[in-house]
Amino acid sequence: AMPPYKDASALVEVRVRDLLGRMTLREKAAQMAQIERTVASARALTELGAGSVLNGGGSAPGDRSPACWADMVDGMQRLALSSRLGVPILYGTDAVHGHNNVFGATVFPHNVGLGAARDPELVRRIGEATALEVRATGIKWTFAPCVAVCRDPRWGRCYESYSEDPEMVRSLATIVTGLQGEPPADHPHGYPFLGSVREKVLACAKHFVGDGGTDRGINEGNTICSYDELEDIHMAPYLDCMAQGVATVMASHSKWNGERLHSCRCLLTDVLKGKLGFKGFVISDWKGIDKICEPRAPQGSEYRYCIAQSVNAGMDMIMIPYRFEEFLEHLVSLVETGEIPLSRIDDAVERILRVKFISGVFEHPFSDPSLLDIIGCKEHRLLAREAVRKSMVLLKNGKNQKEPFLPLVKNVKRILVTGTHADDIGFQCGGWTVGWNGNSGKITPGTSILEAIKESVGVQTEVVYEACATEATIESGEFSYAVVVVGEVPYSETVGDRTDLSIPFNGSDLITRVASTIPTLVIVVSGRPLDIETQVLEKIDALVAAWLPGTEGMGIADCLFGYQDFVGKLPVTWHRSVDQLPINSGDANYDPLFPVGYGLNMFQS
Numbered sequence: 001a002m003p004p005y006k007d008a009s010a011l012v013e014v015r016v017r018d019l020l021g022r023m024t025l026r027e028k029a030a031q032m033a034q035i036e037r038t039v040a041s042a043r044a045l046t047e048l049g050a051g052s053v054l055n056g057g058g059s060a061p062g063d064r065s066p067a068c069w070a071d072m073v074d075g076m077q078r079l080a081l082s083s084r085l086g087v088p089i090l091y092g093t094d095a096v097h098g099h100n101n102v103f104g105a106t107v108f109p110h111n112v113g114l115g116a117a118r119d120p121e122l123v124r125r126i127g128e129a130t131a132l133e134v135r136a137t138g139i140k141w142t143f144a145p146c147v148a149v150c151r152d153p154r155w156g157r158c159y160e161s162y163s164e165d166p167e168m169v170r171s172l173a174t175i176v177t178g179l180q181g182e183p184p185a186d187h188p189h190g191y192p193f194l195g196s197v198r199e200k201v202l203a204c205a206k207h208f209v210g211d212g213g214t215d216r217g218i219n220e221g222n223t224i225c226s227y228d229e230l231e232d233i234h235m236a237p238y239l240d241c242m243a244q245g246v247a248t249v250m251a252s253h254s255k256w257n258g259e260r261l262h263s264c265r266c267l268l269t270d271v272l273k274g275k276l277g278f279k280g281f282v283i284s285d286w287k288g289i290d291k292i293c294e295p296r297a298p299q300g301s302e303y304r305y306c307i308a309q310s311v312n313a314g315m316d317m318i319m320i321p322y323r324f325e326e327f328l329e330h331l332v333s334l335v336e337t338g339e340i341p342l343s344r345i346d347d348a349v350e351r352i353l354r355v356k357f358i359s360g361v362f363e364h365p366f367s368d369p370s371l372l373d374i375i376g377c378k379e380h381r382l383l384a385r386e387a388v389r390k391s392m393v394l395l396k397n398g399k400n401q402k403e404p405f406l407p408l409v410k411n412v413k414r415i416l417v418t419g420t421h422a423d424d425i426g427f428q429c430g431g432w433t434v435g436w437n438g439n440s441g442k443i444t445p446g447t448s449i450l451e452a453i454k455e456s457v458g459v460q461t462e463v464v465y466e467a468c469a470t471e472a473t474i475e476s477g478e479f480s481y482a483v484v485v486v487g488e489v490p491y492s493e494t495v496g497d498r499t500d501l502s503i504p505f506n507g508s509d510l511i512t513r514v515a516s517t518i519p520t521l522v523i524v525v526s527g528r529p530l531d532i533e534t535q536v537l538e539k540i541d542a543l544v545a546a547w548l549p550g551t552e553g554m555g556i557a558d559c560l561f562g563y564q565d566f567v568g569k570l571p572v573t574w575h576r577s578v579d580q581l582p583i584n585s586g587d588a589n590y591d592p593l594f595p596v597g598y599g600l601n602m603f604q605s
């Protein structure tokens with residue numbers, strides 16, 4: 001007869017119990033390992049039975065086409081299914097603003113822009129579209145949403161946070177339902193959920209907990225606050241994710257009052273699994289356990305100790321990603337010596353198997369080619385365009401109260417478009433796009449801001465474009481107005497940590513040169529507020545924060561030319577000077593350049 005764990009009609013917990021009972025200690029330990037795709041060999045997947053595979057940011061197969069991805073994942077699955085018990089892998093990827101590693105995928109605005117749009121239903125629909133594009137490549141798990149509450153824009157991951165306001169972050173946790181599907185009303189609290197095998201993916205709430213609150217915004221740094229503050233500001237969004245049946249949680253590299261999250265039993269086990277009742281599994285971040293021995297010993301050393309500390313603290317799956325066999329030897333040995341109780345291993349594997357059974361991967365282990373052409377489809381790009389439009393924040397509109405500068409007039413004779421970010425898809429997508437840190441240029445199909453402006457103006461209008469307008473051009477006269485598009489180059493994680501938030505590439509200088517002669521709209525393409533000096537702000541006629549809009553630049557033009565009004569409001573404080581940081585709504589003597597919630601419509605000025 002068919003063993004219960006292979007019986008799709010059996011209860012999940014019955015299947016978990018049956019399979020767990022058949023596994024050797026080594027097979028259990030292997031299920032707790034997540035390895036990188038470049039080391040996912042037949043030995044790792046068939047002989048040793050690693051539980052999960054991921055691609056690190058930017059790591060991609062072949063020409064990174066959708067078909068290439070699906071073939072890769074299916075190939076790995078076939079290897080896993082040939083293991084002794086035929087336990088399929090869960091393949092995970094960072095689809096954090098669309099399926100951003102895949103060439104041709106729809107790239108949505110990063111989270112800070114969605115925070116400006118403040119539309120929970122829109123975010124749910126983005127989750128739905130993202131899930132479909134991820135499933136089209138045979139992948140069933142994304143390391144999203146990041147529910148960080150960013151309290152200091154010097155943090156390199158500020159743009160991955162919806163807002164500095166925990167209530168705003170909580171309201172946008174609806175992406176979990178978009179990604180996973182809506183659990184039934186009687187769904188048990190904390191239990192993982194997945195709606196449809198074909199169209200939904202497992203989500204991962206990250207990074208637990210306090211990643212956005214580190215001192216001076218230092219990535220992987222130390223969040224110094226009381227337990228109440230940690231709970232009220234940084235932990236609150238996890239309740240909303242769990243209420244939607246989020247299947248996995250990723251631990252943060254950061255520390256809380258000096259205690260490293262990756263080995264913090266209190267927060268990972270007593271709070272998350274105990275008090276909050278989380279029944280999915282907790283995964284480490286990339287080489288996250290390697291740092292546990294610091295500062296006593298260099299990261300990556302004392303691996304056995306790091307494994308023991310982390311697993312005993314409640315880590316269920318380790319994103320190793322390269323030292324799999326070493327990990328396996330140590331973990332088996334640690335259980336044999338009793339340094340890690342077998343009951344802890346059984347708890348971890350039970351959680352992992354529970355999520356795997358829930359995900360349907362036992363019944364549907366392979367990709368669904370019929371979904372392939374949904375990647376980057378028109379409908380998803382229109383959804384992204386709507387998100388871009390709703391994320392635009394109008395910060396200045398006219399030099400005096402009576403005459404709004406926007407909407408821009410379409411049928412004018414001649415306009416100037418200039419700035420480093422006017423015609424660069426890579427820049428407008430930001431980090432975690434095709435490459436881990438993102439790139440510049442035509443990295444994937446999309447519409448740049450310049451192309452969107454050209455598409456929107458009248459046929460007689462001459463659009464003059466120079467990345468860095470020369471004096472000769474500026475003085476050549478007859479420009480009805482200029483659009484200066486400046487901002488930050490793409491970055492991710494620590495690479496994005498800044499103490500200086502001035503506009504790169506001498507953006508302020510370009511703005512001043514243009515605005516001295518021509519009526520000027522400035523668009524800032526950035527993952528966070530940048531320094532706008534008073535004299536620059538006074539010189540320009542209008543200012544729009546575009547955040548990191550992704551591939552659908554038309555959404556920006558929709559607002560600039562008045563097809564739709566501006567609805568975006570600041571999700572983060574726009575500081576006057578970095579000397580004020582950290583500065584958050586609710587602070588005493590809160591004196592920002594623009595407060596959280598600020599945003600004009602085009603009739604205001």
Ligand SMILES: OC[C@@H]1[C@@H](O)[C@H](O)[C@@H](O)c2nc(CNc3ccccc3)cn21
Nearest residue numbers: 055056057058094143206285286436493
């Ligand atoms: O990509 C997996 C995780 C991601 O989900 C986490 O949010 C993030 O903290 C994270 N950082 C890395 C490190 N990525 C990396 C990429 C290229 C070279 C080396 C490391 C991996 N990951």
